[in-house]
Amino acid sequence: MIHHRTPAFDALLKKVLTALPYLFQTKQQVFMHTSTGSGAMESALVNILSPGDRVLAVVSGKFGERWADMAEVFGARVERLTVPWGEAVEPQKIKAALEAHPETRAVLCQACETSTATAHDIRSIGEIVAASEALLVVDGITAVGAYPLAMDDFKIDVLIAGSQKAVMLPTGLSLISLSEKAWKVAEKATCPRFYFDLRREKKANAKGETLFSSPVSLIKALDYVLGRIQEAGLDRHFQQLRRRAEFTRTLLTEMQLEIYSQSPANSVTAIKIPAGIDGIKLRTHLEEKYQLTVMGGQEQLKGKILRYGHMGYISDDNLIESMTRLAQALNDFGAKYDITQIRQKAESWLKAHSL
Amino acid sequence: MIHHRTPAFDALLKKVLTALPYLFQTKQQVFMHTSTGSGAMESALVNILSPGDRVLAVVSGKFGERWADMAEVFGARVERLTVPWGEAVEPQKIKAALEAHPETRAVLCQACETSTATAHDIRSIGEIVAASEALLVVDGITAVGAYPLAMDDFKIDVLIAGSQKAVMLPTGLSLISLSEKAWKVAEKATCPRFYFDLRREKKANAKGETLFSSPVSLIKALDYVLGRIQEAGLDRHFQQLRRRAEFTRTLLTEMQLEIYSQSPANSVTAIKIPAGIDGIKLRTHLEEKYQLTVMGGQEQLKGKILRYGHMGYISDDNLIESMTRLAQALNDFGAKYDITQIRQKAESWLKAHSL
Numbered sequence: 001m002i003h004h005r006t007p008a009f010d011a012l013l014k015k016v017l018t019a020l021p022y023l024f025q026t027k028q029q030v031f032m033h034t035s036t037g038s039g040a041m042e043s044a045l046v047n048i049l050s051p052g053d054r055v056l057a058v059v060s061g062k063f064g065e066r067w068a069d070m071a072e073v074f075g076a077r078v079e080r081l082t083v084p085w086g087e088a089v090e091p092q093k094i095k096a097a098l099e100a101h102p103e104t105r106a107v108l109c110q111a112c113e114t115s116t117a118t119a120h121d122i123r124s125i126g127e128i129v130a131a132s133e134a135l136l137v138v139d140g141i142t143a144v145g146a147y148p149l150a151m152d153d154f155k156i157d158v159l160i161a162g163s164q165k166a167v168m169l170p171t172g173l174s175l176i177s178l179s180e181k182a183w184k185v186a187e188k189a190t191c192p193r194f195y196f197d198l199r200r201e202k203k204a205n206a207k208g209e210t211l212f213s214s215p216v217s218l219i220k221a222l223d224y225v226l227g228r229i230q231e232a233g234l235d236r237h238f239q240q241l242r243r244r245a246e247f248t249r250t251l252l253t254e255m256q257l258e259i260y261s262q263s264p265a266n267s268v269t270a271i272k273i274p275a276g277i278d279g280i281k282l283r284t285h286l287e288e289k290y291q292l293t294v295m296g297g298q299e300q301l302k303g304k305i306l307r308y309g310h311m312g313y314i315s316d317d318n319l320i321e322s323m324t325r326l327a328q329a330l331n332d333f334g335a336k337y338d339i340t341q342i343r344q345k346a347e348s349w350l351k352a353h354s355l
Numbered sequence: 356m357i358h359h360r361t362p363a364f365d366a367l368l369k370k371v372l373t374a375l376p377y378l379f380q381t382k383q384q385v386f387m388h389t390s391t392g393s394g395a396m397e398s399a400l401v402n403i404l405s406p407g408d409r410v411l412a413v414v415s416g417k418f419g420e421r422w423a424d425m426a427e428v429f430g431a432r433v434e435r436l437t438v439p440w441g442e443a444v445e446p447q448k449i450k451a452a453l454e455a456h457p458e459t460r461a462v463l464c465q466a467c468e469t470s471t472a473t474a475h476d477i478r479s480i481g482e483i484v485a486a487s488e489a490l491l492v493v494d495g496i497t498a499v500g501a502y503p504l505a506m507d508d509f510k511i512d513v514l515i516a517g518s519q520k521a522v523m524l525p526t527g528l529s530l531i532s533l534s535e536k537a538w539k540v541a542e543k544a545t546c547p548r549f550y551f552d553l554r555r556e557k558k559a560n561a562k563g564e565t566l567f568s569s570p571v572s573l574i575k576a577l578d579y580v581l582g583r584i585q586e587a588g589l590d591r592h593f594q595q596l597r598r599r600a601e602f603t604r605t606l607l608t609e610m611q612l613e614i615y616s617q618s619p620a621n622s623v624t625a626i627k628i629p630a631g632i633d634g635i636k637l638r639t640h641l642e643e644k645y646q647l648t649v650m651g652g653q654e655q656l657k658g659k660i661l662r663y664g665h666m667g668y669i670s671d672d673n674l675i676e677s678m679t680r681l682a683q684a685l686n687d688f689g690a691k692y693d694i695t696q697i698r699q700k701a702e703s704w705l706k707a708h709s710l
Binding site: 212 | 356357360361389428546568569570573639
């Protein structure tokens with residue numbers, strides 16, 4: 001461990017802050033907070049909102065709900081654009097809402113609603129919001145680093161990411177960047193903020209420092225991850241993740257399992273639990289007997305779906321094992337999969353689609 | 356790495372949450388935030404304050420200033436009890452301020468003002484504040500785990516700590532606990548809060564979960580540290596740290612270096628830079644030539660003091676080396692220390708005071 005007020009850390013910080021805009025595909029500065037992704041969600045709000053501001057929140061799952069609730073806590077008048085779980089928001093509905101309420105100051109949307117593994121069409125939403133006075137505020141926690149979400153090209157005004165998803169690190173570091181349009185709002189926004197105050201963080205970064213103590217262990221690891229991504233190049237990195245997502249969707253479909261989302265993301269795939277199987281027991285069984293960690297559903301989806309993360313560092317062997325172990329676990333609950341056949345299908349798909 | 360929504364993490368979390376009250380010397384629950392110590396400073400404020408509340412802030416260094424500024428950002432009417440840097444606050448002055456303004460809702464005080472390495476008499480302050488309506492809110496970032504700061508006995512209402520000081524971990528995890536008196540205030544406090552909302556965190560902990568994603572790597576390490584401290588026992592652990600502090604103060608004094616603080620803490624020792632030496636150059640020289648990381652002064656003390664942390668995992672060899680390397684570095688700036696003699700004094704002091 002190195003101390004965060006030393007020349008060695010100064011050099012590391014400079015390197016990481018220089019590399020981050022490539023990950024966000026932006027010309028803007030990217031800032032780090034010592035927090036979870038939810039901390040960055042709060043930062044995105046308190047840096048641009050003033051109490052009483054009207055906010056349009058796309059609510060298509062648990063994280064959309066959280067963001068809408070959070071904005072209300074900080075005094076925003078929140079209009080919820082509710083979308084059935086598992087579906088992508090229709091960009092035209094955002095356009096209609098902005099036309100009905102041109103005083104809207106911000107549109108909040110997940111790039112990928114992690115709780116339902118659903119991708120929203122941020123590029124189209126960006127075109128619509130850019131034509132209005134509002135800022136487009138995007139939660140890219142399971143998108144940045146997983147699939148193309150080019151902050152500048154997509155006209156995103158506030159973009160956040162977290163360390164423990166596509167950035168492949170332990171939890172504890174979050175990332176945020178503001179467009180010029182957002183900075184103009186941030187300079188005047190009156191939500192009280194200190195720990196997440198990007199005006200202060202920007203001043204500290206300009207002096208080559210972080211505002212508060214830095215999570216050195218995570219920043220060292222971030223430097224390594226950014227190096228890997230730069231070496232491969234973002235295009236190839238995204239191709240690798242898309243291949244994993246396509247593999248997962250193909251194999252699950254061949255196993256007669258139904259993909260839950262109507263707009264599946266390339267970072268995580270959700271499947272419906274087959275009728276008659278207790279999803280909570282299945283998940284525990286997968287964890288305990290097969291050492292396969294997948295997530296269940298949350299809130300209204302508890303026990304009804306399984307979510308497969310395929311972000312991060314995952315090998316072809318991991319992909320094959322994840323499918324055969326799921327099949328074995330389902331067999332323990334009464335299914336009749338031929339494990340050898342699934343393994344062969346997985347191996348041949350990966351061979352036919354090698355990168 | 357394990358995932359934070361798995362049985363393995365549930366067991367780890369339960370173990371850590373059960374062990375933390377011993378560290379805080381309290382019967383109350385201790386909560387974790389994914390943040391730096393400054394995040395916990397903000398949490399302490401937003402959980403108990405309502406805009407307009409009168410707050411008395413002891414300002415005796417950089418961290419006292421930060422807390423007073425932060426409280427103002429969140430709408431408090433802040434009275435600063437300014438104490439000369441390097442001195443401890445006189446508890447009677449707090450008593451007088453509370454008598455003059457019985458409507459004061461909170462007293463903010465560092466247990467150790469890290470920027471000046473000065474310990475305040477929290478036990479005496481606790482007696483005074485307990486007799487009033489106000490809450491005693493204590494920053495124990497360089498105190499909890501370093502020397503006795505018994506939350507319940509000292510009548511502390513809100514106590515915070517951070518991972519990277521006496522808790523011996525990398526930055527990224529902070530700790531906070533509230534007394535019953537503080538909980539009553541917290542239930543009604545109206546400062547907007549979400550990420551740091553302890554009411555929500557308490558509900559999550561009651562279900563065996565954390566409210567947001569958890570910094571698993573740090574919590575695993577915290578479990579190890581708590582195990583070490585429990586095994587030694589807090590009394591012996593504090594004795595070990597006091598021995599290091601006494602060693603440091605004794606050796607520095609023998610080297611004719613002046614201890615900066617009039618109430619030196621057992622976690623960190625500050626010395627005045629001898630006349631004629633550039634403190635910033637000395638610190639860089641120590642780092643680069645002698646691989647000895649010490650901190651300089653901040654703000655008005657920049658270049659004027661050196662701060663020796665002796666919290667965390669430090670061996671007798673480290674203690675000896677820290678003194679001989681400082682002497683060598685000072686010799687490079689024109690001093691005439693006999694390094695062999697300093698090494699002998701250090702060794703004999705440690706032998707005579709072995710634990």
